[in-house]
Amino acid sequence: MNVKHLQDEILKLKSQNDVIILAHYYQPIEIQEIADFLGDSLKLSRTAKEASTEYIIFAGVDFMAETASILNQDKHVLIPNPESCCPMAAFLTPEKVLEFKKNFPKTPTVVYVNSTATVKAESDICCTSANAVNIVKKISKEFEVNKVLFGPDANLGDYAEQFSKIKTIKMPPEGHCYVHSQISIEDIRATKNQYPNAKVLVHPECIREVREFADFVGSTSQMYNRIKNASSDEHEFIIGTEIGLLERMSQDFPDKKYYLAKEKLICYNMKKHNLELIKYLLENLDDKFHEVKVPSEIAKKAIQPIEKMLLYS
Ligand code: SF4
Structure with a gap:
Protein backbone atom coordinates (compact mmCIF):
# COMPACT_ATOMS: atom_id res chain seq x y z
CA MET A 1 0.00 0.00 0.00
CA ASN A 2 1.47 3.38 -0.89
CA VAL A 3 1.85 6.23 1.61
CA LYS A 4 -1.14 8.26 0.39
CA HIS A 5 -3.44 5.23 0.45
CA LEU A 6 -2.29 4.31 3.97
CA GLN A 7 -2.78 7.88 5.17
CA ASP A 8 -6.34 7.91 3.73
CA GLU A 9 -7.12 4.60 5.46
CA ILE A 10 -5.80 5.99 8.76
CA LEU A 11 -7.84 9.19 8.48
CA LYS A 12 -10.97 7.13 7.75
CA LEU A 13 -10.35 4.78 10.72
CA LYS A 14 -9.60 7.76 12.95
CA SER A 15 -12.92 9.41 12.10
CA GLN A 16 -14.76 6.19 13.05
CA ASN A 17 -13.14 5.88 16.49
CA ASP A 18 -12.88 7.92 19.69
CA VAL A 19 -9.18 8.61 19.24
CA ILE A 20 -6.65 11.38 18.66
CA ILE A 21 -3.14 11.06 17.28
CA LEU A 22 -0.38 13.15 18.83
CA ALA A 23 2.99 13.32 17.08
CA HIS A 24 6.32 14.87 17.94
CA TYR A 25 8.12 17.06 15.40
CA TYR A 26 10.81 14.34 15.09
CA GLN A 27 8.36 11.82 13.68
CA PRO A 28 8.64 10.74 10.02
CA ILE A 29 6.92 13.38 7.89
CA GLU A 30 4.18 10.97 6.71
CA ILE A 31 3.14 10.50 10.37
CA GLN A 32 3.27 14.24 11.04
CA GLU A 33 0.85 14.66 8.14
CA ILE A 34 -1.89 12.49 9.68
CA ALA A 35 -1.53 13.73 13.29
CA ASP A 36 -4.28 15.73 14.99
CA PHE A 37 -1.70 17.59 17.03
CA LEU A 38 1.95 18.17 16.37
CA GLY A 39 4.42 19.74 18.73
CA ASP A 40 7.25 19.50 21.20
CA SER A 41 6.95 17.66 24.49
CA LEU A 42 5.43 20.56 26.44
CA LYS A 43 2.75 21.27 23.85
CA LEU A 44 1.94 17.58 23.54
CA SER A 45 1.77 17.17 27.35
CA ARG A 46 -0.76 19.98 27.49
CA THR A 47 -2.75 18.56 24.59
CA ALA A 48 -2.78 15.11 26.21
CA LYS A 49 -4.09 16.65 29.42
CA GLU A 50 -6.97 18.30 27.58
CA ALA A 51 -7.80 15.26 25.45
CA SER A 52 -11.42 14.18 25.67
CA THR A 53 -11.14 11.00 23.62
CA GLU A 54 -10.98 7.53 25.14
CA TYR A 55 -7.84 6.63 23.17
CA ILE A 56 -4.66 8.63 22.59
CA ILE A 57 -2.18 7.33 20.04
CA PHE A 58 1.19 8.85 20.86
CA ALA A 59 3.77 8.89 18.08
CA GLY A 60 6.77 9.81 20.19
CA VAL A 61 9.16 8.03 22.53
CA ASP A 62 8.25 6.09 25.68
CA PHE A 63 8.52 8.91 28.23
CA MET A 64 6.09 11.05 26.20
CA ALA A 65 3.46 8.32 26.20
CA GLU A 66 4.10 7.82 29.93
CA THR A 67 3.51 11.54 30.52
CA ALA A 68 0.24 11.29 28.60
CA SER A 69 -0.75 8.30 30.77
CA ILE A 70 0.15 10.13 33.99
CA LEU A 71 -2.03 13.06 32.95
CA ASN A 72 -4.86 10.85 31.68
CA GLN A 73 -5.19 7.90 34.03
CA ASP A 74 -8.69 7.13 32.77
CA LYS A 75 -7.65 7.07 29.08
CA HIS A 76 -5.94 4.46 26.95
CA VAL A 77 -2.57 5.73 25.76
CA LEU A 78 -1.15 3.69 22.90
CA ILE A 79 2.31 3.77 21.37
CA PRO A 80 2.68 2.42 17.81
CA ASN A 81 6.06 0.76 18.49
CA PRO A 82 6.65 -0.02 22.19
CA GLU A 83 10.41 -0.21 21.48
CA SER A 84 10.57 3.52 20.77
CA CYS A 85 12.61 4.59 23.82
CA CYS A 86 14.74 7.64 24.61
CA PRO A 87 18.37 6.74 25.42
CA MET A 88 18.80 10.06 27.20
CA CYS A 177 21.13 13.21 23.74
CA TYR A 178 23.13 11.40 21.05
CA VAL A 179 21.39 13.37 18.29
CA HIS A 180 22.17 16.88 19.52
CA SER A 181 25.46 16.27 21.31
CA GLN A 182 27.05 14.85 18.15
CA ILE A 183 27.08 18.34 16.56
CA SER A 184 30.59 19.68 17.06
CA ILE A 185 31.80 23.24 16.67
CA GLU A 186 33.75 22.08 13.60
CA ASP A 187 30.52 20.73 12.04
CA ILE A 188 28.58 23.91 12.57
CA ARG A 189 31.48 26.12 11.37
CA ALA A 190 31.84 24.02 8.22
CA THR A 191 28.11 24.28 7.46
CA LYS A 192 28.16 28.02 8.10
CA ASN A 193 31.16 28.39 5.75
CA GLN A 194 29.13 26.65 3.08
CA TYR A 195 26.07 28.86 3.66
CA PRO A 196 27.45 32.11 5.09
CA ASN A 197 24.14 33.98 4.87
CA ALA A 198 22.18 31.36 6.81
CA LYS A 199 21.04 31.98 10.37
CA VAL A 200 22.07 29.20 12.77
CA LEU A 201 19.33 27.73 15.00
CA VAL A 202 20.22 25.03 17.52
CA HIS A 203 18.61 23.08 20.34
CA PRO A 204 19.67 23.60 24.00
CA GLU A 205 20.69 19.92 24.17
CA CYS A 206 23.69 20.85 21.98
CA ILE A 207 27.08 21.42 23.63
CA ARG A 208 27.87 24.92 24.89
CA GLU A 209 30.39 25.80 22.13
CA VAL A 210 27.74 25.06 19.49
CA ARG A 211 25.06 26.98 21.37
CA GLU A 212 27.33 29.99 21.68
CA PHE A 213 28.07 29.92 17.96
CA ALA A 214 24.36 29.91 17.08
CA ASP A 215 22.17 32.92 16.31
CA PHE A 216 19.26 31.32 18.13
CA VAL A 217 18.90 28.59 20.77
CA GLY A 218 15.49 27.11 21.43
CA SER A 219 13.23 24.09 21.69
CA THR A 220 11.69 22.64 18.55
CA SER A 221 8.56 24.80 18.96
CA GLN A 222 10.66 27.89 19.58
CA MET A 223 12.73 27.16 16.45
CA TYR A 224 9.55 26.62 14.48
CA ASN A 225 8.17 29.96 15.64
CA ARG A 226 11.50 31.67 14.95
CA ILE A 227 11.18 30.61 11.28
CA LYS A 228 7.48 31.42 11.17
CA ASN A 229 8.24 34.96 12.32
CA ALA A 230 11.43 35.37 10.28
CA SER A 231 11.86 38.74 8.59
CA SER A 232 11.48 38.92 4.82
CA ASP A 233 15.26 39.31 4.32
CA GLU A 234 16.03 36.01 6.13
CA HIS A 235 16.02 33.26 3.51
CA GLU A 236 18.34 30.52 4.76
CA PHE A 237 18.63 28.60 8.02
CA ILE A 238 21.04 26.03 9.42
CA ILE A 239 19.09 23.71 11.69
CA GLY A 240 20.78 22.07 14.67
CA THR A 241 18.17 19.52 15.62
CA GLU A 242 16.56 16.31 14.38
CA ILE A 243 15.73 16.17 10.66
CA GLY A 244 11.97 15.82 11.31
CA LEU A 245 11.72 19.50 12.24
CA LEU A 246 13.52 20.52 9.05
CA GLU A 247 11.02 18.44 7.03
CA ARG A 248 8.10 20.06 8.86
CA MET A 249 9.40 23.58 8.20
CA SER A 250 10.17 22.80 4.56
CA GLN A 251 6.48 21.94 4.13
CA ASP A 252 5.09 24.83 6.17
CA PHE A 253 7.46 27.58 5.02
CA PRO A 254 8.62 26.47 1.56
CA ASP A 255 9.92 29.91 0.57
CA LYS A 256 12.94 29.47 2.91
CA LYS A 257 15.97 27.18 2.53
CA TYR A 258 17.08 24.81 5.29
CA TYR A 259 20.34 22.96 5.86
CA LEU A 260 21.04 20.40 8.57
CA ALA A 261 23.91 21.42 10.88
CA LYS A 262 25.50 18.08 10.02
CA GLU A 263 24.50 15.05 8.03
CA LYS A 264 22.27 12.37 9.52
CA LEU A 265 20.81 14.21 12.49
CA ILE A 266 18.32 11.42 12.99
CA CYS A 267 16.78 10.10 16.19
CA TYR A 268 16.43 6.44 15.24
CA ASN A 269 14.34 5.85 18.37
CA MET A 270 11.72 8.36 17.21
CA LYS A 271 11.69 6.79 13.75
CA LYS A 272 10.58 3.37 14.99
CA HIS A 273 6.94 4.21 14.31
CA ASN A 274 5.38 3.91 10.87
CA LEU A 275 1.99 4.24 9.17
CA GLU A 276 1.39 0.47 9.11
CA LEU A 277 1.71 0.32 12.91
CA ILE A 278 -0.66 3.25 13.35
CA LYS A 279 -3.21 1.64 11.04
CA TYR A 280 -2.87 -1.62 12.99
CA LEU A 281 -3.49 0.25 16.26
CA LEU A 282 -6.59 1.95 14.89
CA GLU A 283 -7.93 -1.48 13.98
CA ASN A 284 -6.90 -2.97 17.35
CA LEU A 285 -7.38 -0.21 19.90
CA ASP A 286 -7.64 -2.72 22.73
CA ASP A 287 -4.30 -4.42 22.01
CA LYS A 288 -2.68 -4.23 25.47
CA PHE A 289 0.81 -4.81 24.05
CA HIS A 290 0.77 -1.22 22.76
CA GLU A 291 -0.84 0.37 25.80
CA VAL A 292 1.33 2.52 28.07
CA LYS A 293 -0.16 2.55 31.54
CA VAL A 294 1.75 4.11 34.40
CA PRO A 295 0.69 2.40 37.66
CA SER A 296 -1.55 4.69 39.71
CA GLU A 297 0.77 4.86 42.75
CA ILE A 298 3.60 6.17 40.51
CA ALA A 299 1.27 8.38 38.48
CA LYS A 300 -0.03 10.06 41.67
CA LYS A 301 3.53 11.08 42.59
CA ALA A 302 4.72 11.85 39.05
CA ILE A 303 1.78 14.13 38.23
CA GLN A 304 2.81 16.64 40.89
CA PRO A 305 6.09 17.81 39.26
CA ILE A 306 4.40 17.87 35.85
CA GLU A 307 1.50 19.97 37.09
CA LYS A 308 3.88 22.26 38.90
CA MET A 309 5.76 22.76 35.63
CA LEU A 310 2.54 23.50 33.75
CA LEU A 311 1.63 26.02 36.45
CA TYR A 312 5.06 27.69 36.32
CA SER A 313 5.31 27.75 32.49
S1 SF4 B 1 16.19 13.27 20.03
FE1 SF4 B 1 15.85 11.11 20.57
S2 SF4 B 1 17.50 10.57 21.96
FE2 SF4 B 1 17.45 12.79 21.85
S3 SF4 B 1 16.18 13.38 23.60
FE3 SF4 B 1 14.82 13.24 21.82
S4 SF4 B 1 14.02 11.16 21.88
FE4 SF4 B 1 15.78 11.19 23.26
Missing part, protein backbone atom coordinates in the same frame (compact mmCIF):
# COMPACT_ATOMS: atom_id res chain seq x y z
CA ALA A 89 16.03 9.19 29.66
CA ALA A 90 17.89 5.94 30.41
CA PHE A 91 20.78 7.94 31.92
CA LEU A 92 18.75 8.57 35.08
CA THR A 93 17.10 6.04 37.37
CA PRO A 94 15.02 6.73 40.50
CA GLU A 95 17.81 5.13 42.57
CA LYS A 96 20.30 7.67 41.21
CA VAL A 97 17.91 10.54 41.98
CA LEU A 98 17.52 9.34 45.58
CA GLU A 99 21.29 9.11 45.95
CA PHE A 100 21.76 12.68 44.67
CA LYS A 101 18.99 13.88 47.00
CA LYS A 102 20.73 12.24 49.93
CA ASN A 103 24.02 13.91 49.02
CA PHE A 104 22.41 17.32 48.43
CA PRO A 105 19.65 17.72 51.03
CA LYS A 106 17.24 20.67 50.76
CA THR A 107 18.18 21.06 47.07
CA PRO A 108 15.23 21.01 44.66
CA THR A 109 15.22 18.32 42.01
CA VAL A 110 14.43 19.43 38.45
CA VAL A 111 13.94 16.70 35.89
CA TYR A 112 13.62 17.15 32.16
CA VAL A 113 10.40 15.65 30.79
CA ASN A 114 12.73 13.34 28.88
CA SER A 115 12.80 11.03 31.88
CA THR A 116 10.90 7.97 33.04
CA ALA A 117 7.73 8.17 35.16
CA THR A 118 9.57 6.65 38.13
CA VAL A 119 12.21 9.39 37.95
CA LYS A 120 9.57 12.11 37.70
CA ALA A 121 7.91 10.61 40.79
CA GLU A 122 11.05 11.41 42.82
CA SER A 123 11.42 15.01 41.60
CA ASP A 124 10.11 18.40 42.73
CA ILE A 125 9.41 19.81 39.28
CA CYS A 126 9.72 18.90 35.61
CA CYS A 127 10.94 21.12 32.80
CA THR A 128 11.20 21.03 29.02
CA SER A 129 13.84 22.49 26.75
CA ALA A 130 11.46 25.42 26.22
CA ASN A 131 11.09 26.38 29.86
CA ALA A 132 14.19 24.98 31.67
CA VAL A 133 15.73 28.40 32.45
CA ASN A 134 12.49 29.75 33.84
CA ILE A 135 11.76 26.62 35.89
CA VAL A 136 15.24 26.60 37.44
CA LYS A 137 14.85 30.27 38.39
CA LYS A 138 11.42 29.75 39.93
CA ILE A 139 12.09 26.57 41.88
CA SER A 140 15.38 27.89 43.31
CA LYS A 141 13.53 31.01 44.42
CA GLU A 142 10.79 28.92 46.02
CA PHE A 143 13.37 26.85 47.93
CA GLU A 144 15.51 29.94 48.63
CA VAL A 145 18.68 28.26 47.32
CA ASN A 146 21.22 29.02 44.59
CA LYS A 147 21.59 25.48 43.27
CA VAL A 148 19.34 22.71 41.95
CA LEU A 149 19.74 19.06 41.03
CA PHE A 150 19.15 18.71 37.28
CA GLY A 151 18.88 15.66 35.00
CA PRO A 152 19.19 13.73 32.85
CA ASP A 153 20.55 16.05 30.12
CA ALA A 154 23.78 17.73 31.24
CA ASN A 155 23.83 20.09 28.23
CA LEU A 156 20.35 21.40 28.96
CA GLY A 157 21.42 21.66 32.62
CA ASP A 158 24.42 23.72 31.53
CA TYR A 159 22.19 25.93 29.38
CA ALA A 160 19.77 26.47 32.29
CA GLU A 161 22.69 27.32 34.57
CA GLN A 162 24.16 29.77 32.05
CA PHE A 163 20.98 31.82 31.77
CA SER A 164 19.44 31.43 35.21
CA LYS A 165 22.73 32.03 37.09
CA ILE A 166 21.69 29.14 39.35
CA LYS A 167 24.09 26.21 39.69
CA THR A 168 22.75 22.99 38.22
CA ILE A 169 24.22 19.79 39.67
CA LYS A 170 24.04 17.35 36.78
CA MET A 171 22.35 14.01 37.41
CA PRO A 172 24.47 12.44 35.92
CA PRO A 173 27.26 14.61 34.44
CA GLU A 174 27.45 12.33 31.37
CA GLY A 175 23.70 12.49 30.53
CA HIS A 176 23.20 13.56 26.90
Whole structure:
Protein backbone atom coordinates (compact mmCIF):
# COMPACT_ATOMS: atom_id res chain seq x y z
CA MET A 1 0.00 0.00 0.00
CA ASN A 2 1.47 3.38 -0.89
CA VAL A 3 1.85 6.23 1.61
CA LYS A 4 -1.14 8.26 0.39
CA HIS A 5 -3.44 5.23 0.45
CA LEU A 6 -2.29 4.31 3.97
CA GLN A 7 -2.78 7.88 5.17
CA ASP A 8 -6.34 7.91 3.73
CA GLU A 9 -7.12 4.60 5.46
CA ILE A 10 -5.80 5.99 8.76
CA LEU A 11 -7.84 9.19 8.48
CA LYS A 12 -10.97 7.13 7.75
CA LEU A 13 -10.35 4.78 10.72
CA LYS A 14 -9.60 7.76 12.95
CA SER A 15 -12.92 9.41 12.10
CA GLN A 16 -14.76 6.19 13.05
CA ASN A 17 -13.14 5.88 16.49
CA ASP A 18 -12.88 7.92 19.69
CA VAL A 19 -9.18 8.61 19.24
CA ILE A 20 -6.65 11.38 18.66
CA ILE A 21 -3.14 11.06 17.28
CA LEU A 22 -0.38 13.15 18.83
CA ALA A 23 2.99 13.32 17.08
CA HIS A 24 6.32 14.87 17.94
CA TYR A 25 8.12 17.06 15.40
CA TYR A 26 10.81 14.34 15.09
CA GLN A 27 8.36 11.82 13.68
CA PRO A 28 8.64 10.74 10.02
CA ILE A 29 6.92 13.38 7.89
CA GLU A 30 4.18 10.97 6.71
CA ILE A 31 3.14 10.50 10.37
CA GLN A 32 3.27 14.24 11.04
CA GLU A 33 0.85 14.66 8.14
CA ILE A 34 -1.89 12.49 9.68
CA ALA A 35 -1.53 13.73 13.29
CA ASP A 36 -4.28 15.73 14.99
CA PHE A 37 -1.70 17.59 17.03
CA LEU A 38 1.95 18.17 16.37
CA GLY A 39 4.42 19.74 18.73
CA ASP A 40 7.25 19.50 21.20
CA SER A 41 6.95 17.66 24.49
CA LEU A 42 5.43 20.56 26.44
CA LYS A 43 2.75 21.27 23.85
CA LEU A 44 1.94 17.58 23.54
CA SER A 45 1.77 17.17 27.35
CA ARG A 46 -0.76 19.98 27.49
CA THR A 47 -2.75 18.56 24.59
CA ALA A 48 -2.78 15.11 26.21
CA LYS A 49 -4.09 16.65 29.42
CA GLU A 50 -6.97 18.30 27.58
CA ALA A 51 -7.80 15.26 25.45
CA SER A 52 -11.42 14.18 25.67
CA THR A 53 -11.14 11.00 23.62
CA GLU A 54 -10.98 7.53 25.14
CA TYR A 55 -7.84 6.63 23.17
CA ILE A 56 -4.66 8.63 22.59
CA ILE A 57 -2.18 7.33 20.04
CA PHE A 58 1.19 8.85 20.86
CA ALA A 59 3.77 8.89 18.08
CA GLY A 60 6.77 9.81 20.19
CA VAL A 61 9.16 8.03 22.53
CA ASP A 62 8.25 6.09 25.68
CA PHE A 63 8.52 8.91 28.23
CA MET A 64 6.09 11.05 26.20
CA ALA A 65 3.46 8.32 26.20
CA GLU A 66 4.10 7.82 29.93
CA THR A 67 3.51 11.54 30.52
CA ALA A 68 0.24 11.29 28.60
CA SER A 69 -0.75 8.30 30.77
CA ILE A 70 0.15 10.13 33.99
CA LEU A 71 -2.03 13.06 32.95
CA ASN A 72 -4.86 10.85 31.68
CA GLN A 73 -5.19 7.90 34.03
CA ASP A 74 -8.69 7.13 32.77
CA LYS A 75 -7.65 7.07 29.08
CA HIS A 76 -5.94 4.46 26.95
CA VAL A 77 -2.57 5.73 25.76
CA LEU A 78 -1.15 3.69 22.90
CA ILE A 79 2.31 3.77 21.37
CA PRO A 80 2.68 2.42 17.81
CA ASN A 81 6.06 0.76 18.49
CA PRO A 82 6.65 -0.02 22.19
CA GLU A 83 10.41 -0.21 21.48
CA SER A 84 10.57 3.52 20.77
CA CYS A 85 12.61 4.59 23.82
CA CYS A 86 14.74 7.64 24.61
CA PRO A 87 18.37 6.74 25.42
CA MET A 88 18.80 10.06 27.20
CA ALA A 89 16.03 9.19 29.66
CA ALA A 90 17.89 5.94 30.41
CA PHE A 91 20.78 7.94 31.92
CA LEU A 92 18.75 8.57 35.08
CA THR A 93 17.10 6.04 37.37
CA PRO A 94 15.02 6.73 40.50
CA GLU A 95 17.81 5.13 42.57
CA LYS A 96 20.30 7.67 41.21
CA VAL A 97 17.91 10.54 41.98
CA LEU A 98 17.52 9.34 45.58
CA GLU A 99 21.29 9.11 45.95
CA PHE A 100 21.76 12.68 44.67
CA LYS A 101 18.99 13.88 47.00
CA LYS A 102 20.73 12.24 49.93
CA ASN A 103 24.02 13.91 49.02
CA PHE A 104 22.41 17.32 48.43
CA PRO A 105 19.65 17.72 51.03
CA LYS A 106 17.24 20.67 50.76
CA THR A 107 18.18 21.06 47.07
CA PRO A 108 15.23 21.01 44.66
CA THR A 109 15.22 18.32 42.01
CA VAL A 110 14.43 19.43 38.45
CA VAL A 111 13.94 16.70 35.89
CA TYR A 112 13.62 17.15 32.16
CA VAL A 113 10.40 15.65 30.79
CA ASN A 114 12.73 13.34 28.88
CA SER A 115 12.80 11.03 31.88
CA THR A 116 10.90 7.97 33.04
CA ALA A 117 7.73 8.17 35.16
CA THR A 118 9.57 6.65 38.13
CA VAL A 119 12.21 9.39 37.95
CA LYS A 120 9.57 12.11 37.70
CA ALA A 121 7.91 10.61 40.79
CA GLU A 122 11.05 11.41 42.82
CA SER A 123 11.42 15.01 41.60
CA ASP A 124 10.11 18.40 42.73
CA ILE A 125 9.41 19.81 39.28
CA CYS A 126 9.72 18.90 35.61
CA CYS A 127 10.94 21.12 32.80
CA THR A 128 11.20 21.03 29.02
CA SER A 129 13.84 22.49 26.75
CA ALA A 130 11.46 25.42 26.22
CA ASN A 131 11.09 26.38 29.86
CA ALA A 132 14.19 24.98 31.67
CA VAL A 133 15.73 28.40 32.45
CA ASN A 134 12.49 29.75 33.84
CA ILE A 135 11.76 26.62 35.89
CA VAL A 136 15.24 26.60 37.44
CA LYS A 137 14.85 30.27 38.39
CA LYS A 138 11.42 29.75 39.93
CA ILE A 139 12.09 26.57 41.88
CA SER A 140 15.38 27.89 43.31
CA LYS A 141 13.53 31.01 44.42
CA GLU A 142 10.79 28.92 46.02
CA PHE A 143 13.37 26.85 47.93
CA GLU A 144 15.51 29.94 48.63
CA VAL A 145 18.68 28.26 47.32
CA ASN A 146 21.22 29.02 44.59
CA LYS A 147 21.59 25.48 43.27
CA VAL A 148 19.34 22.71 41.95
CA LEU A 149 19.74 19.06 41.03
CA PHE A 150 19.15 18.71 37.28
CA GLY A 151 18.88 15.66 35.00
CA PRO A 152 19.19 13.73 32.85
CA ASP A 153 20.55 16.05 30.12
CA ALA A 154 23.78 17.73 31.24
CA ASN A 155 23.83 20.09 28.23
CA LEU A 156 20.35 21.40 28.96
CA GLY A 157 21.42 21.66 32.62
CA ASP A 158 24.42 23.72 31.53
CA TYR A 159 22.19 25.93 29.38
CA ALA A 160 19.77 26.47 32.29
CA GLU A 161 22.69 27.32 34.57
CA GLN A 162 24.16 29.77 32.05
CA PHE A 163 20.98 31.82 31.77
CA SER A 164 19.44 31.43 35.21
CA LYS A 165 22.73 32.03 37.09
CA ILE A 166 21.69 29.14 39.35
CA LYS A 167 24.09 26.21 39.69
CA THR A 168 22.75 22.99 38.22
CA ILE A 169 24.22 19.79 39.67
CA LYS A 170 24.04 17.35 36.78
CA MET A 171 22.35 14.01 37.41
CA PRO A 172 24.47 12.44 35.92
CA PRO A 173 27.26 14.61 34.44
CA GLU A 174 27.45 12.33 31.37
CA GLY A 175 23.70 12.49 30.53
CA HIS A 176 23.20 13.56 26.90
CA CYS A 177 21.13 13.21 23.74
CA TYR A 178 23.13 11.40 21.05
CA VAL A 179 21.39 13.37 18.29
CA HIS A 180 22.17 16.88 19.52
CA SER A 181 25.46 16.27 21.31
CA GLN A 182 27.05 14.85 18.15
CA ILE A 183 27.08 18.34 16.56
CA SER A 184 30.59 19.68 17.06
CA ILE A 185 31.80 23.24 16.67
CA GLU A 186 33.75 22.08 13.60
CA ASP A 187 30.52 20.73 12.04
CA ILE A 188 28.58 23.91 12.57
CA ARG A 189 31.48 26.12 11.37
CA ALA A 190 31.84 24.02 8.22
CA THR A 191 28.11 24.28 7.46
CA LYS A 192 28.16 28.02 8.10
CA ASN A 193 31.16 28.39 5.75
CA GLN A 194 29.13 26.65 3.08
CA TYR A 195 26.07 28.86 3.66
CA PRO A 196 27.45 32.11 5.09
CA ASN A 197 24.14 33.98 4.87
CA ALA A 198 22.18 31.36 6.81
CA LYS A 199 21.04 31.98 10.37
CA VAL A 200 22.07 29.20 12.77
CA LEU A 201 19.33 27.73 15.00
CA VAL A 202 20.22 25.03 17.52
CA HIS A 203 18.61 23.08 20.34
CA PRO A 204 19.67 23.60 24.00
CA GLU A 205 20.69 19.92 24.17
CA CYS A 206 23.69 20.85 21.98
CA ILE A 207 27.08 21.42 23.63
CA ARG A 208 27.87 24.92 24.89
CA GLU A 209 30.39 25.80 22.13
CA VAL A 210 27.74 25.06 19.49
CA ARG A 211 25.06 26.98 21.37
CA GLU A 212 27.33 29.99 21.68
CA PHE A 213 28.07 29.92 17.96
CA ALA A 214 24.36 29.91 17.08
CA ASP A 215 22.17 32.92 16.31
CA PHE A 216 19.26 31.32 18.13
CA VAL A 217 18.90 28.59 20.77
CA GLY A 218 15.49 27.11 21.43
CA SER A 219 13.23 24.09 21.69
CA THR A 220 11.69 22.64 18.55
CA SER A 221 8.56 24.80 18.96
CA GLN A 222 10.66 27.89 19.58
CA MET A 223 12.73 27.16 16.45
CA TYR A 224 9.55 26.62 14.48
CA ASN A 225 8.17 29.96 15.64
CA ARG A 226 11.50 31.67 14.95
CA ILE A 227 11.18 30.61 11.28
CA LYS A 228 7.48 31.42 11.17
CA ASN A 229 8.24 34.96 12.32
CA ALA A 230 11.43 35.37 10.28
CA SER A 231 11.86 38.74 8.59
CA SER A 232 11.48 38.92 4.82
CA ASP A 233 15.26 39.31 4.32
CA GLU A 234 16.03 36.01 6.13
CA HIS A 235 16.02 33.26 3.51
CA GLU A 236 18.34 30.52 4.76
CA PHE A 237 18.63 28.60 8.02
CA ILE A 238 21.04 26.03 9.42
CA ILE A 239 19.09 23.71 11.69
CA GLY A 240 20.78 22.07 14.67
CA THR A 241 18.17 19.52 15.62
CA GLU A 242 16.56 16.31 14.38
CA ILE A 243 15.73 16.17 10.66
CA GLY A 244 11.97 15.82 11.31
CA LEU A 245 11.72 19.50 12.24
CA LEU A 246 13.52 20.52 9.05
CA GLU A 247 11.02 18.44 7.03
CA ARG A 248 8.10 20.06 8.86
CA MET A 249 9.40 23.58 8.20
CA SER A 250 10.17 22.80 4.56
CA GLN A 251 6.48 21.94 4.13
CA ASP A 252 5.09 24.83 6.17
CA PHE A 253 7.46 27.58 5.02
CA PRO A 254 8.62 26.47 1.56
CA ASP A 255 9.92 29.91 0.57
CA LYS A 256 12.94 29.47 2.91
CA LYS A 257 15.97 27.18 2.53
CA TYR A 258 17.08 24.81 5.29
CA TYR A 259 20.34 22.96 5.86
CA LEU A 260 21.04 20.40 8.57
CA ALA A 261 23.91 21.42 10.88
CA LYS A 262 25.50 18.08 10.02
CA GLU A 263 24.50 15.05 8.03
CA LYS A 264 22.27 12.37 9.52
CA LEU A 265 20.81 14.21 12.49
CA ILE A 266 18.32 11.42 12.99
CA CYS A 267 16.78 10.10 16.19
CA TYR A 268 16.43 6.44 15.24
CA ASN A 269 14.34 5.85 18.37
CA MET A 270 11.72 8.36 17.21
CA LYS A 271 11.69 6.79 13.75
CA LYS A 272 10.58 3.37 14.99
CA HIS A 273 6.94 4.21 14.31
CA ASN A 274 5.38 3.91 10.87
CA LEU A 275 1.99 4.24 9.17
CA GLU A 276 1.39 0.47 9.11
CA LEU A 277 1.71 0.32 12.91
CA ILE A 278 -0.66 3.25 13.35
CA LYS A 279 -3.21 1.64 11.04
CA TYR A 280 -2.87 -1.62 12.99
CA LEU A 281 -3.49 0.25 16.26
CA LEU A 282 -6.59 1.95 14.89
CA GLU A 283 -7.93 -1.48 13.98
CA ASN A 284 -6.90 -2.97 17.35
CA LEU A 285 -7.38 -0.21 19.90
CA ASP A 286 -7.64 -2.72 22.73
CA ASP A 287 -4.30 -4.42 22.01
CA LYS A 288 -2.68 -4.23 25.47
CA PHE A 289 0.81 -4.81 24.05
CA HIS A 290 0.77 -1.22 22.76
CA GLU A 291 -0.84 0.37 25.80
CA VAL A 292 1.33 2.52 28.07
CA LYS A 293 -0.16 2.55 31.54
CA VAL A 294 1.75 4.11 34.40
CA PRO A 295 0.69 2.40 37.66
CA SER A 296 -1.55 4.69 39.71
CA GLU A 297 0.77 4.86 42.75
CA ILE A 298 3.60 6.17 40.51
CA ALA A 299 1.27 8.38 38.48
CA LYS A 300 -0.03 10.06 41.67
CA LYS A 301 3.53 11.08 42.59
CA ALA A 302 4.72 11.85 39.05
CA ILE A 303 1.78 14.13 38.23
CA GLN A 304 2.81 16.64 40.89
CA PRO A 305 6.09 17.81 39.26
CA ILE A 306 4.40 17.87 35.85
CA GLU A 307 1.50 19.97 37.09
CA LYS A 308 3.88 22.26 38.90
CA MET A 309 5.76 22.76 35.63
CA LEU A 310 2.54 23.50 33.75
CA LEU A 311 1.63 26.02 36.45
CA TYR A 312 5.06 27.69 36.32
CA SER A 313 5.31 27.75 32.49
S1 SF4 B 1 16.19 13.27 20.03
FE1 SF4 B 1 17.45 12.79 21.85
S2 SF4 B 1 16.18 13.38 23.60
FE2 SF4 B 1 14.82 13.24 21.82
S3 SF4 B 1 14.02 11.16 21.88
FE3 SF4 B 1 15.85 11.11 20.57
S4 SF4 B 1 17.50 10.57 21.96
FE4 SF4 B 1 15.78 11.19 23.26
